[in-house]
Amino acid sequence: xxxxxxxxxxxxxxxxxxxxxSTMIISPISDEVVYVQIKQYxxxxxxxxxxxxxxEDTLQYALKHINGTYMPDKLIxxxxxxxxxYVDFNLQVYYLNQTTGRIQVxxxxxxxxxxxxxxSSTYLVLKNGExxxxxxxxxxxxxxxxxxxxxxxxxxxxxxxxxx
Numbered sequence: 001x002x003x004x005x006x007x008x009x010x011x012x013x014x015x016x017x018x019x020x021x022s023t024m025i026i027s028p029i030s031d032e033v034v035y036v037q038i039k040q041y042x043x044x045x046x047x048x049x050x051x052x053x054x055x056e057d058t059l060q061y062a063l064k065h066i067n068g069t070y071m072p073d074k075l076i077x078x079x080x081x082x083x084x085x086y087v088d089f090n091l092q093v094y095y096l097n098q099t100t101g102r103i104q105v106x107x108x109x110x111x112x113x114x115x116x117x118x119x120s121s122t123y124l125v126l127k128n129g130e131x132x133x134x135x136x137x138x139x140x141x142x143x144x145x146x147x148x149x150x151x152x153x154x155x156x157x158x159x160x161x162x163x164x
Contacts (some may be wrong), residue, residue, distance in 0.1 A: 034163065035118050038087055042120030042159045045082040049075065050122050050157075059124060059157055062108070063093065067134035072108060079159070088113075088164045094156040098139045106136055114162045121158045128153055 050059045062072035076091070083089060091108040129149025131138045139151055 035116070038084075038161050038163070039118045039120055041083055041087065042089075042118065042161050045079055046120055046122040046157065046159055048082060049078060050124060059122070060126065063124065063126060063137065063155055063157075064130050065132050066093075066106070066108075066136070067132045069134075070132065076109060083161065086163055087161050089162075090160040092158045092160065093137075094158065095137050095153065104136075113160060114164075117160050117162045119158055119160050121156055124155045124157065125152050126155070127151065 046059070049057065052058075052060060055061060056072075057074040057078040059075065062075045066072065079089060079091065088111060089109070090111055090113065093106040093108065094103055095106065096102075097104045127149060128139045128151040131153065137153055137155070139153060
């Protein structure tokens with residue numbers, strides 16, 4: 001073993017030591033992993049809250065009871081418990097306004113998001129007769145042929161999430 005080989009091996013070991021002791025390198029890909037996890041949390045939360053029970057913290061209960069005065073506080077509280085503490089959210093309901101023939105958005109929450117958001121969504125179908133009086137989603141049956149309260153109303157519920 002020569003002196004040059006000993007110096008070269010010490011130099012290589014010291015370079016490797018300094019490389020592994022340096023600060024953590026954050027790449028854009030690692031940030032993407034966090035947003036994939038947030039989307040998965042959102043998908044799971046909507047799946048849990050989209051059930052047919054009469055519990056006050058479900059999407060169906062909230063959509064049936066929303067009118068000018070009802071606020072789905074228990075639904076929002078359950079969402080806060082299901083999502084991690086570093087995630088904030090908005091909850092929006094998309095529906096077809098039969099009077100205008102356009103898709104409308106009803107904001108259950110309206111916070112200001114950051115520039116990078118992740119969206120999860122689910123669909124629900126309720127009967128027109130199940131909706132509360134004064135509901136923005138209720139179809140005026142005089143504008144539609146027949147007066148059947150079994151007219152289906154389709155909703156898309158979007159959960160828009162971001163890191164705080």
